[in-house]
Amino acid sequence: MTLHLPQQTTLGLDPAPSSISTDIPHASKGAKLVGAAGILLPVLEQGLPITAPVLRSAMTSVFGAPDAEGAWVWKDAYEACEAAVVLFLKKHLALMHQSAASPDALLAMLLRLGALLPTQTRRSADSTLYQQFSTPLDLAYVAAFAADITATDHVLEPSAGTGMLAVHALAPGASLTLNELAITRADILASVFGEASLTRFNAEQIDDYLPRRVIPSVVLMNPPFSAKAYVTGTARGTDMLHLTSALHRLAPGGRLVAITSADCTPAHPDTADAFAKITPFSRIVFSAALNDRFFRAHGTSIATRLTVIDKVADAKAESALFHDDVRDAAHLLALIKAHCPPRPSFVTTPQASSALPAPMAVFTAKPKARPASTSAVSKALHPSVPITELAYEVVTDAARAAVSSDQLYERYSLDTIRIPGAAPHRSHLVQSAAMASVRLPAPTYRPHLPETLITGHILSDAQLESVIYAGEAHSQYLAGRWLLNESYDLLNPATDEDPNAVQFRRGWMLGDGTGVGKGRQVAAIILDNWLKGRKRALWLSKNDELLEDAQRDWGDLGQERLQIVLQGKYALGTPIALDEGILFTTYATLRSAGFNGKQSRLDQLIAWLGRDFDGVIIFDESHAMGNAAPGLSSRGKVAASLQGLAGLRLQNALPHARVVYTSATGATEVENLAYTARLGLWGSADFPFKTRPEFIDAMHAGGIAAMEVLARDAKALGLYTARNLSYEGVEIDFLEHCLTPDQVNIYNEFADAFQVIHQNLNDALEAANITSAESGTLNRQAKSAARSAFESNKQRFFNHLITAMKMPSLIKSIETDLKRGDAPVIQLVTTSEALMERRLALIPPSEWSDLNVDITPREYVIEYLRSGFPTQLFETFTDESGKTQSRPVLIDGNPVICREAERLRDTMIENLSALPPVQSALDQLVQHFGTDMVAEITGRSRRIVRRVGAGGRSVLAVENRSSKANLAETEAFMDDRKRILVFSEAGGTGRSYHASLTAKNQRRRIHYILEPGWKADAAIQGLGRTNRTNQASAPLCRPVTTDIRGEKRFLSTIARRLDTLGAITKGQRQTGGQGLFRPEDNLESPYARSALAHFYHKLAQGQITACSLDEFEQATGLSLLDADGSIREQLPPIHTFLNRLLALRIELQNALFAEFEAIMAGIVEDAIAAGTFERGLETISAESLDIISRRTIEAHPSGAETLLFEVERKDRTEPITLERAIELGYIEGASFVHNTNSGRSGVLLKTTTRTNEDGSVTQRYRILHPLETDYLTDTELKLSAWKFCDQSVFEALWSAELDKIPQYKTSRFYIVTGLLLPVWKRLPQDFCRIYRFTTNSGERVIGRPIDGSDLGQLGLEPVFASSEDAYHHLLRGGDINLTGGLCLKRVMAMHARRIELTGFERRALPGLKAMGLMTETVAYTLRVFVPLGEAAPALLSKLFKEYPPQTETKSGSSSE
Secondary structure, rough: OOOOOOOOOOOOOOOOOOOOOOOOOOOOHHHHHHHHHHHHHHHHOOOOOOOOHHHHHHEEEEEEHHHHOOOOHHHHHHHHHHHHHHHHHHHHHHHHHHHOOOOOHHHHHHHHHHHHOOOOOOOHHHHOOOOOOHHHHHHHHHHEEEOOOOOOEEEEEOOOOOOOOHHHHHHHEEEEEEEOOHHHHHHHHHOOOOOOEEOOOOHHHHHOOOOOOOOOEEEEEEEEEEOOOOOOOOOOOOOHHHHHHHHHHHHOOOEEEEEOOOHHHHHHHHHHHHEEEEEOOOEEEEEEOOOOOOOOOHHOOOOOOEEEEOOOOOOOOOOOOEEEEEEEEEHHHHHHHHHHOOOOOOOOOOOOOOOOOOOOOOOOOOOOOOOOOOOOOOOOOOOOOOOOOOOOOOOOOHHHHOOOOOOOEOOOOOOOOOOOOOOOOOOEEEEEEEHHOOOOOOOOOOOOEEEHHOOOOOOOOOHHHHHHHHHHHEEEEEEEEEOOOOOOEEEEEEEEOOOOOEEEEOOOOEOOOOOOOOHHHHHHHHHHHHHHOOOEEEEOOOOHHHHHHHHHHHOOOOOHHHHHHEEHHHHOOOOOOOEEEEEEHHHHHHOOOOOOOOOOOHHHHHHHHHOOOOEEEEEEEEEHHHHOOEEEEEOEEEOOOOHHHHHHHHHHHHHOOEEEOOOOOOOOOHHHHHHHHHHHOOOOOOOOOOOHHHHHHHHHHHHHHHHHHHHHHHOOOOOOEEEEOOOOOOEEEEEEEOOHHHHHHHHHHHHHHHHHHHHHHHHHHHHHHEEEOOOOOOOOEEEEEHHHHHHHHHHHHHHHHHHHHHHHHHHHHHHHHHOOOOOOEOOOOOOOOHHHHHHHHHOHHHHHHOEOOOOOHHHHHHHHHHOOOOOEEEEEEEEOOOOOEEEEEEEEOOOEEHHHHHHHHHHHHHHHHHOOOOOOOOHHHHHHHHOOOOOOOOOOOOOEEEOOHHHOOOEEEEOOOOOOHHHHHHHHHHOOOOOOEEEHHHHHOOOOOEEEOOOOOOOEEEEEOOOOOOOOOHHHHHHHHHOOOEEOOOOOOEEEEEEHHHHHHHHHHHHHHHHHHHHHHHHHHHHOOOOOHHHHHOOOOOOHHHHHHHHHHHHHHHOOOOOHHHHHHHHHHOOEEEOOOOOOOOOOOOOHHHHHHHHHOOOHHHHHHHHHHHHHHHHHHHHHHOOOOOOEEEEEEEOEEEEEEEEEEOOOOOOOOEEEEEEEEEOOOOOOOOOHHHHHOOOOOOOEEEHHHHHOOEEEEEEEEEEEOOEEEEEEEEEEEEOOOOEEEHHHHOOEEEOOHHHHHHHHHHHHHHHHOOOOEEEEEEEEEEOOOOHHHHEEEEOOOOEEEOOOOOEEEEEHHHOOHHHHHHHOOOOOOOHHHHHHHHHOEEEEEEEOEEEEEEEOOOOOEEEEEEEEEEEEEHHHHHOOOEEEEEEEEEEEEEEEOOOOHHHHHHHHOOOOOOEOOOOOOOOO
């Protein structure tokens, strides 16, 4: 074959030209390959093919040994071939351009040249791992043709490989910059393109690495598609990262031509956001999808894409046509000539600059030396502003005002100190009643602040208090000394004498709610330390956008905003050139690891601050460091989060730092408190927990009551404060939407569809050999993944569906609000953005201006079926243990599809597509009221809006939104240009939407909680966006619900988490939900779990009227019975039960919920009757409450104490009157009864039934007495002495009992108050209730009640003033140990409260019965009881004479 070149050389393996040496034994591998290329070049010039023998001869000649000896591999030989082609083109391409009549002719010549090269049939590990596939010769030419390179251009090839693209820039005379990270390929480029500039950076960040003077006018690139440097595994979207960075470096008006993966388009969800970001300054002018033939000669078959982008912003330009399935290079060249527009006018940019502008100084032109001493107060930043030492006085106990309240919150005011001249907070502050019951310790720390902050009331007294107590905490160190490892993540105990040991400074936590001004408070803490000479500080927060808030808060204190600098301004691996200032960074930045020998961001910070740093570190929104330590969940081990670990390492590395945590939602689970290492909750002298696991175990053992104590004790030690804006004026009004008949039908249709999906899922798992009817589960991992995907998609779907169905009532309510002049604010979670992007990816962008598409919750299900439904075939096999299992079937590395599962899937998709769509809530809102009325703050980069199209008709079109849309929409709402605001968690962080007195829009906010979501803290924080300080009016909060009982599935999880959130952060569980969520919404409580077990047993016994067991199992897919027909030991848990009910038809799920809740109500009633129902903080109200004795159990160095109060309580007796009793006796089913043994009367009423362990149902009754109620089963009633009587007998007996009841009843109880956690382990663990009350003298008390018999555990003598006290002690659930091994305790026997004597010997029975004790055989066991009633104290007196109470006791109770 002859190429008809202008000049021919002789045929054969003649020596290469003298400019290319082949005698290079010590040269690099890349240089040797170029030497081999020099040998091959004459072969190409002769028009001869490079055969395997020729190639082996050239490689052996240069490397000195053949491939058989391992001197080289065939992938190296292919690289030498490519280098030979590049040498050929570098020498002859310009002449080929001149001789070719047309681009098509030149392409033909190149195709003939490419035919001389061998097919690359072998790869190396590196070439596969790093996707080192060079650009085919013909494709490289066509790409260069699209770039339209001229002699004045400067061309950049960021991933140059062997230079196949770059060589085309030399023909027209353009200058060249090459970059290649791979060592061998970079060495090839260095040898071949000696005249070009060569760099060896990771092209993913080419814009960051290249010198500023390199500004290319053309970029040619073929980057890796899904391989990242230094990262193992596949990383989709890598090509887009390369493209974006190169485009940023491209000069304005320049052209970029990229060969990428086929999916790299604006319509694909993986790259849509990235293309949206480059759209403002560039536009795609040509794009063509190339079939898999282009790269076959290079050893791979992959579909690719050629995209041409001009760096110009032209909103009026027509959208580029996207071409599909380009066959070959000639086809592609024809398309480019026909459809690729000429390059735009190039904006001339200097190629280099000899003098770059000097960097701007951050603070001063001359660096300042760090102060030698940090104890002296330095001069202020503004010398004209006087600095003052903050004066305050400690308030004595007598001067402290006492407030009594039964509310969740009490008005907040300083109760330990008074600050002269300080003003109260601009808006009323409150704290939980539990937190109000303890006071902060007396401080000694004196802050230094500009005087104007106090006199000008810039900081309120509550905010100044925070500065004082933060300084007080920071003046102390935690107990213990520790040895640190080099990575700061492991602590080992050390002795006091160890010179390498460190001691950690105590931290402080600010838990104020939204709107109180946490940012200004932490700024003041930094300023106090700044004025004491500590002029470096670190401020961490959730995202970079919050930098503006931090600068605002710092500026509000009269300081220079630019003193807060973003860490991101300093490149990774470079020192922070900041002598003094506040460095702002994010948790995501903090966790960034170093690479390529560079420091991590954490190391960069530590190097700047210094290991002896004693300044301030602010962990703003510190809950972002949750899961800072590994733990366990119901699904196994939970790994620690990278953010949490980085935060702990930072704290460990800087032991002297003054740490401040700020979070209104410190943790929704106690495990997430691991990041608060500096509070000393464990491992210190303040609390009895030596390790964090021991602390967590104790909190779990004590339940929510222990978590409530945690916050109060932290406040009592001066480590924590938590105030909220007053909810005064905030109203709560639920908006319930009743589903219309049409909506019920739609819901039922989808419920039926999910029943089909669930059944088909089982069929598909069996068809695919994942499960087997004979062997059960064959592949546990595959089955778990399939079921998890199904359940998660089902939950998401029904959440979206229910939310969308609320919209008719919501829209109607909003319209009423607008007429009334109010400002509606809608809070939601779901934006359906991801779903919308996936749908748009299937639609050409040219059609986005007139859409006909459904983006509804239904699409979630269809998408799950397409991508998550199990269709891959598995094959069964027997493992080494003989167990039958299955594994996926692959042919040539590709999965084999199970056709049956595929048919099931396709049929379901077809059926679902025919169901009626229900538009998402957000889209309904925006399209109903219009974008001119609705301010949307959701973070969506795109949305579908309704517009007027051609001919005046209404059309749906895609609207792109800028990154500043959230800010612009907020301003529009606050300026009253838009009347409605809708926000999601993504858009609501750090924003305020309240009726601010400084805003034009001061209309009352009507805050609709349309969708609370799964995050408890986010749900409640959302309310804080409309209720803040300095507002014209408080909002009306309207949670939006439906009459769908299954909706409780979503409320249940959040209600449970809110209990914990309120307990941990406010010391009171009821505060977590701010009254928005009721206790009965928590269906994951112990009472609900017990009710579910009873429900299952009743269902198995056929006693649930709503449906049979078979119908229930078919509808839910749950199995309650074993193969032998007995009920399973491991029944489905509550969350599984709730999930399955969610997908039932409305009528069935409502009926089942009614049955379940009736059972739960009975269990709660029993718990209340037994005195074991845990209510949280309980308020005691009585005629009189007096503290008659006080004892100190423990004293803390801070001044806080653990105290024991003995309280005398006087209650007015309020018996049921005779008239009321007669009325109750005539209720349907009620009867008058009297007891033939005791002579008492009562009113007999039916109450809830009880389901026994065997599934049988027992009817229960209650007998009302004047002061108490007894509960009996129907069997107990028949065997008892209770008999029916007429009204006259009843009246006589009831009146006689009333005459004996005194007007007042006096009793005593003990309560442990003050610091509780230090003695928590010594308190009874079976009775964790918390009481609060106000004494007659006005003293507020909150603490844990304790029985007299339990005082021994606190090192005190048990005290019973009389047998009456002992009797009441037993009735309250206490135990009394007697000599001789006997014990008195309250028990539940036959569903009634009794006092039982245990530990007796049989020979003592006659004497015990003679005293008046009674015996009874229960479940074939003889038991001894103390008869209840007026005679009980006298009987106990006799018993105590024979068997005196012991002074050392153990608590406990039993039930039956």
